[in-house]
Amino acid sequence: MENIFIESTQYTPEISLDAKNGVIDLIGKSYPENTFDFYGPLLKWVHQYIETKISTIDKTSINIELIYFNSSSSKLLFDFFDLFEAASTKHNIVVNWIYAAENENALEAGRDFIDDFDVLKINLVVKDQIEIST
């Protein structure tokens, strides 16, 4: 399956979907004009990755470093993590929630995700070091 790379814009993050190495990166800000349209292809890719590709990958890493995101993006992240939560009973999946030390909002959002997902492994990573993990 194909890799996808999308450059960041003022309103959307840089997105890298690497099926070959099992690495997903979301970096930057996320407040698109139409969040669900913007992330549609990404969710589709994730579905396909879980169905056809994930079993051939030793470890899937999802690195999320969002300094700012709107409520709709937050909802989408929950949906996105739902897919991986379901897959993580059978596969090795790790989410790294990366935040800058001074960005309290990002840290709190990361904690909300940890509270909400029992199986999916989510690490809170303060820039360049691992702090807490579930």
Next chain:
Amino acid sequence: MENPNLLSELEHLKISFDGTAQKLIKNLRRQEIIMARSDKRQRIEYDELQKKYDEVALLNREIEDTQREVVFMMGTIGEFRSRETGNHVQRVASYSKLFGKLIGISETDAELLKQASPLHDIGKIAIPDAILNKNGPLTNKEFETMKNHAQLGYDMLDFSDRPILKTAAIIALEHHEKYDGSGYPNALKGENIHIFGRITALADVFDALGSKRCYKEAWEDVRIFDLIKEQRGRHFDPKLVDIFFENIEVFLEIRDKFSDD
């Protein structure tokens, strides 16, 4: 008789229903988390924005005040050197703004004119003391030197792109031009003289005639008014002279307000 198929189907439906209900409850809870998080963030952001906005407004005011004060102070420096009496600069500035408003330039331009007006004679700081403060009439040669202050003032101010200093440069250069083309430094005529120059010419002369100077006593009002009438269309823009006499009380109020006594 029980139907095992029906029972297992019901059981299946129940499980599926429970699953969906659980999912809905979960989604509702998430929605609440998302909203709460978003409310909190918006509050912080809006507080921050308001704080920043106040800071910017304060800085803007600070910049404007500083600019105004520095310009006024430069005007005062010029005034001190030519030993002109107290409030001449302030009166000319106020007359000028009034003229501007009455002749219909924008409020912004009228305010700019008022703020820049104190610099109209700034070129005089480059004129030797012996000429600037001479007791008695100037010789022709001395007068020629004195006339340089218009161009000198322009040269001092024209380097800047600030509207206030650009305005001041125009005023400095053109406030000795005369409507009939007999003024200096460029012998401009009529409306070729910038409206700021025409206004300052009348405001400056009106005030100077009414004040005591090192070379003359203060004139009586009647004599001043006669001269202004006589110079209508010669030294002064006729429209401004008309405006002056139509609104004479307001001009005299300004004179009283910033009186030297």
